[in-house]
Amino acid sequence: MSGRRRTLEGMGIWEHFTVQDGLPDMKIECLFEDSRGELWIGTHNRGVVRFDGDHFEVFTTRDGLLGNNVFSILEDREGNLWFGTDGGLSCYDGWKLQPVFPESGECRSLYRGCCMDRQGRLWFGERLHLGRPATVWRWDGKRLERILLSSDEGTVRCIVEDRDGNLWFGVSTRLYSFDGEDFELVIGPSSPFEYIWSLLPRPDGLLWIGGSKGLFIYDGKHFRRKDQRFVNCRALLEEPSGTIWLTTSDGRVWQCRRDNCKFQLVRDLDIELRGNMCLDRIGRLWVGTYGMGLYCYDAVRFEVFRETHGLPSNRVYCLAEDKDGTVWVGMDGGITGYDGENFRRVEMLNKEHHILSLLVDGKGRLWMGTSGGKLYMNEEGKLHPVLETDYLSLTSIAGDSKGRIWFGFTNIGGFGYCGDGIVRLFQSEAEEICPREIGALLVDRRGRLWVGSSHPGRWDGLRRYDISSLLSEEGKFASFTQADGMAGGAVLSLYEDRDGVLWISTTQGVSSYDGKKFRTFTREDGLPHEVVTAITQTDDGKMWFGTEGGGVCCYDGKVLQTIKIPEDPYNVVYAVHQDRTGRIWFGTGGGLVRYSPLEEPPEVAVTEMLADRRYDVSGRDAVEVPTTAGRISFRFRGRSPTQRASGLVYRYRLEGYDDDWRQTNDTQVDYPPLRPGKYLFCVQAVDCDLNYSDVAEVALRVVEDPRIVGLTEALRSSGASNEFVGKSSALREVLSQVYRVAPTELTVLILGETGTGKGLVARAVHGLSTRRGGPFIQINCGAIPEGLVESELFGHERGAFTGAVSKKLGKVELAEGGTLFFDEIGDLALSAQAKLLRLLE
Known part of the structure; x- marks a missing residue:
């Protein structure tokens, strides 16, 4: 009897976090995700770290933590975080850290074993202390209680609760159980697994035990070895789907899918692991290492297929889907099809040629263009050569409503079609009618042929041909260039969306053309990279753009957003395609990526x-x-x-x-x-x-600033015949300065052109000052004769000079107790300005 065919699964994407990203310690002891979705990281000697997906926030003994070596983390039902450290137990309520002490005894160094049982009680295991019995600590919501598991010493490395509510304790080489009333030693120092590193209660009632001698299973009566490959099995973790994750101390991460029942190596991190794994709310796996920081494995959104999965190479240029749902993948060295379970490869006549373009026509036939200028057609599994030329790079294929297949060459070859039993090429040496360097071509719903330039130095932009005119050799066309608003550079792809809008991707951005005008998007508008290589539209109407180094960009008519894959080769994207299941495929420089968007709003x-x-x-x-x-x-x-x-x-x-x-x-x-x-x-x-x-x-x-309102009122009450008119920001700033300087004893310099209101400002300063009860004396400096400046300012006695028939008080003396305003002070003679400066000083 044949077994069910197993679906081929791709690899996820690994992301690595180190001290360069803000992680304070490369040695990680434990991981925990709280109810808010924030990741907490217990470090070897740098305290505990909260990671919100972007920033690492560190808490240490300076913040109230009892110890900087954090081995265990739990969250209680009230949302408080508990940290088991080398200095004892600390609790964090979201605002501050508080130490938690027992009523009697000393809560010493806690270790990795921790658990919250179904009654909400918290359990923490204690580290080995010579001469001290194996100990656990229990918090019941009111007090911290010490419980001795046995008279023998030992480290409590793991605590778990099974489906029946029983607790299991891994203590060095011994296994204990607790049914809510009594503790029982299940197996002693003579256990087959030697040291117990991890425990995993399964939904079927079995208990998996990771030990220094391998992986074991306990059915309630007997222990049996499941796999001896996993020497020093440090951590076990089960997803809701039934997939089990396992790590070993030598740095290997293993996975056992529910439908497979066999462990497969996912990655060898080649660094010591000490049993810290965590699944976040969307299903990503977080792995903490002892010396290389933090890893995140995302197989929820990303699945990568490479040569190890049956692809001819890791560089994918083009994608297409046939009527049966097979996704065809063109790449270096050949073509393969993914039928939903596995890849099946098509043997090429020339394996040195790369598949650069694909098309499934209305009859379900698969057409492919190669780097050697060849055009092939695959029908019912048989490969037929259609066109063989000496031109290079047949990079674009399109079909029209008459069943003709149009194709274009990047270098020299021009463009043409095959159909009705003939193959016809359109070429023009002068390139006035039929250019020879084709970056992309497309036949729109109205039956018009669009051709984009691959070589702007020879011919630029985009041409639109009426096919019937082209076939009759009239060669009429419309031309569009950067001068019309289109993005400049070489044209790399063309796409018509469901509304009939034409999209053009180039080496300088992407443009849309609605038949009347172009709209162009560049980096300034949110594109991650100017070189846009591929375009598609998904069922929800969003536009997707592949870029050369910037990942994939999507656009919903309002926002441009980027999907950046953590590993660089996958951000060089040559093709984008949505399959009939709704998942999106990226052909990249590092392999074939299948992407599943999530609906988790920020x-x-x-x-x-x-x-x-x-x-x-x-x-x-x-x-x-x-x-x-x-x-x-x-x-x-x-x-x-x-x-x-x-x-x-x-x-x-x-x-x-x-x-x-x-x-x-x-x-x-x-x-x-x-x-x-x-x-x-x-x-x-x-x-x-x-x-x-x-x-x-x-x-x-x-x-309105109440200070300005007060200023206006002061001016009016002071009897000023004028007031400020206007509400500009510049005027508001002037009035604000007047308000600030008026109460001081400072000398004020007022600058401005004639007629701008310097005198009004001076009166405002006087009206708001402590001298407002005194006189306001204004001197028009420009109207004083040069010989009388001193007399005007400082006064004179009778007979002081010819014409001085009586004593006269100067303006400076008259202004005593009030304000003296020198209007147009720059018109004073320099000698008089010097004397005035000494007065002001």
Whole structure:
């Protein structure tokens, strides 16, 4: 009897975190994900670390932790975090760390064994102390209680609870159980597994035991060895799907799928592992090492297929899907098809040629173009050569409604078609009608042929031909270039979306053409890279763009977002395709990637608002800001369960100021000084799968500065015949300065062109000063004759000079107790300015 055919599974993507990413210690003792989705990392001697997907935040003894060597982490039902350290037990309520001490005895160095039972009690194992019995500590919500497992000493390395609520304790070479009332020694020092490193209770009631002698299974009566390959089996972990993960101390990570029942090596990290693994809420595996930091394995979103899975090579150029759902993959050295379970390879006539283009026509036949300028057709498993030329790189194939297959050559060969039993090439030496360097071609729904240039130095842009005109050798065409708004550079691919919009990818961006105008996207608009190699549209209407080094970019008509794969070869993308199951395939320089988007929306919160000071935005009331506050800045922070926060894109707008939403990758946006009125700041976080967070809002009310209102009232009350007219930001800034300087005893310099109101400002300073009860004396310096300057300023006695018939007080003396205003002071003679300077000093 034949067994069920096993589906071939791809590899996930590994991401590595080290001290260069902010991790404080490369030696990791334990891992735990809390109910908020944040990862907690216990380190060897740098405390405990909280990782929100983007930043590492460290807590040590300086913050209240009892020890910097953190071996175990648990979360209770109230959301408090508990840390078992080399100095005892600490609890974190989200605000501060508190030590937890027993009523009697000394809670010494705790170890990796920890568990919360179904009653909510917390259990922690203690490390070996010579002469001290094997000990566990239990927290029942009120007190910390010491429990002796036996009179023998030992380290409690693991504590687990089975499906029936029994607890199991791995203590050095011994195994204990606890049924809620009594502890029982199940097996003593003569156990076959020697040291117990890990325990895993299975849903079927079996207990898996990882020991220094291999992997064992206990059925309640007998122990049997399951696999002796896993010497020093340090950690066991089971997914909800039944997949089991296992690590060994020599750095190997193994996986056993439920439908396979055999362990397969996933990766050899080649570094010591000490039994710390964790699954996060979306199913990614986190592995902590003892010397090489932290690893994350994502096989939930990413599956990679390479030569080890049956591909001819790891460089994938093109993708197509036939009517049976087989995904065809063109690459270096050949072509293979994935039928949903395995790859089947098509033997090529010339294995040295690379498959650069693929097309499945209306009859289900597969067409392929090669780097050697050959065109093949695969029908019912038989490969037929259709065209053999001396030209290189047949990089583009398209079909029209008449069954003709159009093709184009990148170098010299021009373009042509096969159909009706003939093959025809269109070439022109002068390239006036039929260019010879074709980057991409496409037949749209209206039956028009679009041809893009692969060599802008010879001919530029895009041409549109009426096929009937082309076949009749009239050769009429329309031409489009960068001057029309299209992205410049060589054309790499063409795509028509469901609305009939043409998309053109080039070496300088991507453009859309709706029949009337072009719209172009570049790095400034959010593209991760200017060289856009591939385009497709998924069932939900989103556009996907492959780039050469920047990963994949998707666009929903509002936001451009990037899917960046942690390992660089996979970010060189040559092809993008969505299969009938909804999963998306990337042909890359490192292999074939199958991507499964997730629907896990991010979160965002506005953290603060900055203007003339820092404003609290935590309340529901509108934040009130004066008009003189100047520039207004909003800071916000996003968080995603599926990616780093630094990869989020933010949409924002200020209602009352912005007409539409804007996009940014920054976490702060700035606005100029605002007019009085009501505003509403809105921001959304958008992840790489174009999931949108809820909108975070801050209401803002900009009001006239009460200081300026007081200034105006003071001017009016002082009898000034004029007042300030206007509400510009510049005028508000001047009035703010007047308000600040008026109460002081400083000398004030007022600059400005004639007629700008220097005198009005001077009166305002006087009216708001402590001298407002004294006189305001204004001197028009430009109207004083040079010989009378000193007399005007300082006065004179009778007979002091010819014409001095009486004593005269100077303006300086007259202004005693008040304010002296020198208008046009720059017109004074330099000698008089020197004397005036000594007066002011």
